Amino acid sequence: MTDMKATPEEPIACVTVSADAGFLPPVVEFVKQMTRQLGLRDAEHVDQAVELVCMNVVEHAFGPEEEGTLDVQVLRRAGLVVVAVEDQGLPFDYKRLEDGEDRTVLEVLHGSFDETRFVNLGRRGNRVELLKHLPNTDVRDHLPEDEHRRALEATAVPEVIPLEIRMMRPEESFELSRCVYRSYGYSYDWDYIYYPDRIRELQEKGLMISCVAVTPEGEFVGHLAITLDHPDSPVGEAGQAVVDPRFRGHHLFPRMKTFMAEWAGEAGMYGLYSEATAVHPYSQRGNLHLGARETGFLLGYIPASVSYKQIGEEREGRRGSVALFYMRVKDEPEREIYPPAPYLEAIRRVVEHNGLRRVIDEVHDPALQPSRMSVEVRQDHNLAFMRVDEPGADLEELVHGHLRDLCLHHVDCVYVDLPLSHPATPGAAAGLKNLGVFFGGIIPEAHPGGGDVLRLQYLNNIEIQAGDVSTASDFGEELLGLIFRQNTLP
Template structure:
């Protein structure tokens, strides 16, 4: 059977049906066949998951006398096939997940798809997105383990060895994956990087911009990327740092980040944010040396399975944390911000320390219309993001409901992203502190609606000790202390 050729973000099919269970079987079968045509060879449980989501709409989204309908879409994104189910009925009822057979709904969805997102569209209804990675080639299945072992055992390369720092081309994605495997074996935290086809797609669509450090023989020995939500995003995340063990001590991270900072400035971006491990202080020191500054700490962001044996960590069995950094490459616009009162002091200190052009605006009461938000569960890290596009009067109730549901399914950490420049944020989110939600950090200019993201955090009965979190500056120590004082959960 010939695969359908589709560009990422292309809608392949859309089916609209009445909210009647009798119409579901042919639609579910159609979706199953379409996903197979797009490359999901092992899609045995796709139909079961799609049927569950559609049946939830049929049974619970509309009143008995209401003539509702639902849209089922099949979409191709970079490296992904997405099945989206949309309706304009009642929001997904999370309370039903606490009892009876519905306790297994998310387990079935997570077992069939790699990610599940619940999106509240406000007046425009609801959308559930089921995301599945395409089965691209994994270099770990084709490269000998000896290649990794040889690299680890090799002697250090002299510091005067000439290296070229340049932009990476999409067709070089296999060399990047090979460099990662050679340097880290199976243990690199971002699994995507082992799949050259996925990397190439992200590069071709402008969602991942990379530089590489290359030897005179053409061998990749370093890598740093800027990942973007959209090709025209005003800020990007600097990450996926890779340094071949033979070239440690050559200051490749500093050289590559300086190189990418210049690229970002030339591209008209405002800056780069990054997540530096706080398991040790070395990555934070590297960012500070480049002029980046702390904007927060995310407790428990790193799974306990990620090890840093080379620096003698002592957090066995506990999750690790990250420090948020921002490196400005161009002055951002002046904006009014509306931080909720419980987080005002932390926001003020971050804004002041980073020299952000922000002034406190006059807060307004939350609008009467429903909040617009989405929930994304990242199974590989066992954490979730609750992203608020527009806060409404129901924000606290919705966040409480999502926290209860995610806690029930043993998600360790939940991060709540708020639009800091939205006038309703101050009032709508003021009560989140009572739910155990505390300050995490600020990501300047990263909200899709414009302005900064205020990231809050919630820990679901996991242990994070102050001694597990390293800092690299006086301000980092001050900010981390504020965050631990706000975390009032036992």
């Protein structure tokens, strides 16, 4: 997400070195010592991955007569240490992976770091980011094992008990983590929330804004957050919803979402987007009741490991899907959008149904720059995002190469984010349907360059049937039908 989302970061160190293998050992040792100084206890595992990335640049990015250089950077982000390697040579050769060479590259990187991101910077070259979470305290190691069981077995609390809905303070992050553990045990889908230090840092940096439901005794029994790509983002994602089992008849979710929508409007934001499970219709109904509307469906987004036993839903090891929703809190600016022809019908229906202030336009033969994009793999969900900043003439080739690599590493689902207000998007993305990439949804005002994100999707031998996906409205059913009709190779 780095190039796309302008993630706040603190530069720690940068070394520029000639692309010569003989110079790499001291650079790798320097990075190892810097990451240890920043708090990584297992920094000894860092050197192998950093050396592997640097050697790839030395061996494959430059020709025999070229005198190239590479920049090795150490950065600090919220809860993370980042090692980035940049060069202006040839991009990573994915053909070698397809032919069976270097099959262990990503395995080594994933074994040493929590996330790996490949960024195509266009004329500025290439960037590989290696991200590692700092070893913060896990609340699950410090709470009684039966706290979750006791909450599940406890008698429901009467609705007459007054609950205060208020903004959460960063220093209250431990109470939030405890509320999550009490409500969900070990099974909450966002592991970050079990680490109070990470949550506090996100709150302090303005990247996570939360409200909580609090009992008269000060106990947290509900939570909802707005997560932001940047502190001044015009839209945010409403999520990390938590309701204590003892208080599930108190209508806390609608009360908290209304509270946060009012806060977002006062903060000058345009709206909130969210992902509601489509394994059942209940969450979608709640969003519709609050005035949110569907903007898409992401098939297979939920890992098969996520259980819905409490509502009687069993998927027998199959991935689940989510519905995308948008809740307007303030009129967004009027914009021109440029839909790629294969996805025009779905885009038009979403724009009309949501009342978005958009004018569908066409551009004939726009000047195309080299593409700029990044690839982020979410190992916990076994899915990947390709985020396109500048769509260019080489976009189809780049997406094809990345899809090939991700499929070789058995990533289940891949999502491609495109700037819908960029005049080059129709020409650059028109051929993606030939790769099996189909419509996913629209996220209004979410692109860092301004305007909407068009999210496309690709399934890697994952079968999702229409009966596996629940809807909660006539439009949801219509939109899902459009998506399933697109989910076929030409």
